[in-house]
Amino acid sequence: xxxxxxxxxxxxxxxxxxxxxxxxxxxxxxxxxxxxxxxxxxxxxxxxxxxxxxxxx
Numbered sequence: 001x002x003x004x005x006x007x008x009x010x011x012x013x014x015x016x017x018x019x020x021x022x023x024x025x026x027x028x029x030x031x032x033x034x035x036x037x038x039x040x041x042x043x044x045x046x047x048x049x050x051x052x053x054x055x056x057x
Contacts, residue, residue, distance in 0.1 A: 030046060
């Protein structure tokens with residue numbers, strides 16, 4: 001987590017990667033966390049700026 005400055009074990013990100021929530025739901029979760037590091041991470045994931053695994057849906 002500290003070496004790459006990325007949160008680990010982010011439930012919303014995992015749910016999105018597995019297709020359990022939509023991109024819109026991921027964006028709403030990001031809004032709920034505001035400008036926190038966690039919220040900004042979710043926002044970047046939703047925007048496709050952070051890719052941990054390919055998503056094909």
